[in-house]
Amino acid sequence: MIHSIGIIGSGNVAWHLAHGFQTSTKVQVSWIYGRNKSSLDEFQNLTDVSSFTTLPSTKVDLILVCVNDDAIQSVLNQLPTDCKVAYTSGVVNLDSLVHSELNCGVFYPLQTFTKGKSIDLKNVPFLIEAHDPAFAVELKQLAAELSNNVQSMDSAQRKQLHIAAVFTNNFVNHLLFLAQKQLKEQSIDQDILTPLLLETINKYIAIGPYDAQSGPARRKDMQAIEEHKKELKGIDKEIYTLITDSILNTYKK
Amino acid sequence: MIHSIGIIGSGNVAWHLAHGFQTSTKVQVSWIYGRNKSSLDEFQNLTDVSSFTTLPSTKVDLILVCVNDDAIQSVLNQLPTDCKVAYTSGVVNLDSLVHSELNCGVFYPLQTFTKGKSIDLKNVPFLIEAHDPAFAVELKQLAAELSNNVQSMDSAQRKQLHIAAVFTNNFVNHLLFLAQKQLKEQSIDQDILTPLLLETINKYIAIGPYDAQSGPARRKDMQAIEEHKKELKGIDKEIYTLITDSILNTYKK
Numbered sequence: 001m002i003h004s005i006g007i008i009g010s011g012n013v014a015w016h017l018a019h020g021f022q023t024s025t026k027v028q029v030s031w032i033y034g035r036n037k038s039s040l041d042e043f044q045n046l047t048d049v050s051s052f053t054t055l056p057s058t059k060v061d062l063i064l065v066c067v068n069d070d071a072i073q074s075v076l077n078q079l080p081t082d083c084k085v086a087y088t089s090g091v092v093n094l095d096s097l098v099h100s101e102l103n104c105g106v107f108y109p110l111q112t113f114t115k116g117k118s119i120d121l122k123n124v125p126f127l128i129e130a131h132d133p134a135f136a137v138e139l140k141q142l143a144a145e146l147s148n149n150v151q152s153m154d155s156a157q158r159k160q161l162h163i164a165a166v167f168t169n170n171f172v173n174h175l176l177f178l179a180q181k182q183l184k185e186q187s188i189d190q191d192i193l194t195p196l197l198l199e200t201i202n203k204y205i206a207i208g209p210y211d212a213q214s215g216p217a218r219r220k221d222m223q224a225i226e227e228h229k230k231e232l233k234g235i236d237k238e239i240y241t242l243i244t245d246s247i248l249n250t251y252k253k
Numbered sequence: 254m255i256h257s258i259g260i261i262g263s264g265n266v267a268w269h270l271a272h273g274f275q276t277s278t279k280v281q282v283s284w285i286y287g288r289n290k291s292s293l294d295e296f297q298n299l300t301d302v303s304s305f306t307t308l309p310s311t312k313v314d315l316i317l318v319c320v321n322d323d324a325i326q327s328v329l330n331q332l333p334t335d336c337k338v339a340y341t342s343g344v345v346n347l348d349s350l351v352h353s354e355l356n357c358g359v360f361y362p363l364q365t366f367t368k369g370k371s372i373d374l375k376n377v378p379f380l381i382e383a384h385d386p387a388f389a390v391e392l393k394q395l396a397a398e399l400s401n402n403v404q405s406m407d408s409a410q411r412k413q414l415h416i417a418a419v420f421t422n423n424f425v426n427h428l429l430f431l432a433q434k435q436l437k438e439q440s441i442d443q444d445i446l447t448p449l450l451l452e453t454i455n456k457y458i459a460i461g462p463y464d465a466q467s468g469p470a471r472r473k474d475m476q477a478i479e480e481h482k483k484e485l486k487g488i489d490k491e492i493y494t495l496i497t498d499s500i501l502n503t504y505k506k
Contacts, residue, residue, distance in 0.1 A: 159480065159481075162481075167429070167432040168453065170496075171496045176421060183417050185413070188414055196422055197422070198454070199364060199422075200425055209430035215422065224322050231412060235498065
C-alpha cells in the first residue's frame, strides 16, 4: 500500500490531485516539486506540503509525475530506477518510456481540471496501467482513495479514450465559444443559450446522441443550411460546413 | 388577448407547444392539422384537440404554423389574410413571407424538441416578432402562458441566434456522437465520458468558454495533436484538424 507520495508538476492536474489527497487518512502528499515558483505559490494552502527548488530526496512510496507529455521522459531521467513512479497523461504510451519496467505506471484521471475550480473527484474515472500486477493493484488502491470509479486500461485504449475526451470537452467547449462569439457580435445576451445547452446534455444522456440529433442537417433542410452559410465566414464557415456534412453523412440512409 | 389557437403541423415543435398549452387556463388549442396521419396519432392523448384531414374552418384567434421552413409560405397561401398567424422558425425572415403584414408574426421557441421527451417550457426563451405592435403584445402574452422568458427579437438577430443554437445543440450533440463512436470501436463503456461532459458544462457556465478551454490545442502540445491525428481518418480527422486549428488561432497570442 502506498502511504506517502511526492508530486512533480505544479499545473492543473497536480493542483487537483494534491487537494484530493488532503482528505485521505491513509495517503500523505510529502512534497510537491515544480520549476515554476509562481505556480507553486498556488499550493501554499496545502499545509502538509512543502515546496522545493531542487528535486527533493525525501523518500516516498510513489512519485506522481504531473507534467506535460513531452517532459515526462526527462523527469524520469532524473529519478532513480528503484523509485516507483506513475504519470498522469492520457496520450503517452507506457512502453515508450525508459524507466524500470516494474516501477513505472499510469495514473490517468479522465477530467478537465482548472486550478481554483473545485471538483468532486469521487465521480472521476481513474485509468490505471502497470506492467507489474502488484504495482497495478497499489495504483488502483491509491486511486480508490480519491474516486469510486477506478478501472484498468492499456495505453492503446487510453489514447482512443483521450481522443474521445478531446471531442467531448475541448471541442464541445470551443463550439460553445464560437456560439457565444456569434451572439456577442449581435449584442444578444449570451445566457439565452443556457436552457438549450442544458437540454442538449439531458437529451444526450436520456436517449443517446444518435436519436437526439436535430436541426437543419438532421432533417436535410438545405435551404436553412444555405441561409446559415451566407452569414458565416472564415474558419467558422468551414467548421459549419464540415460538421453539417458529417451529420448529413451519418443520417444519409 | 388570444384565447383559442389552431396548430398546423404535427412535428416536434407542434407536439411540445400543444402539450404546453394543456396547462393554460386562458388559452385553448381548438384543433391541430397535419398531413401526416401517423404523426397526428401521437397527439391523441390531448383531449381538447381534434384532428382534421382538411384544413379546419373553425374560427380561432391565432393559427400557429409549425411546419418546415420551406413549407411555411405554401401554408400561408391557404389561409385567409384576415386570419392571424405566427410561425415557429428560427431562420425564416418575416419580410420574406407574403401574408397580411398586420396579421403575421414569429413565435420562436429556442429549444431542441423531440416528441415524447418532456421538457419544462417555463425556462425556454420565446422570441417574438410582429410588425403590428398590438399583435406583438398579443404574441408575447401568449408565450408568457408557456414561459417566463419572453423577448422581442427581429429576423436578422433571430437568424444569428439560430446559427449559435445550431453550434450549441446540433454540433455539440454530433461531436458527442463522434466521441461515442470512437469508444465503441474500442469496446470502451460509453458512460465513462459522462463526468467529463458534466464538468465541461459546469465550467462553461461558471467561468465561460474562453477561460474554460483546456487540452492539447490550448497548451499548444503539438506532439499530442500529431499522435491523435495518426489515429483518426476521413471526416473525423478533418473535424479534429479544423477545430484544433480554430483553438490554436483563438489562443495564438
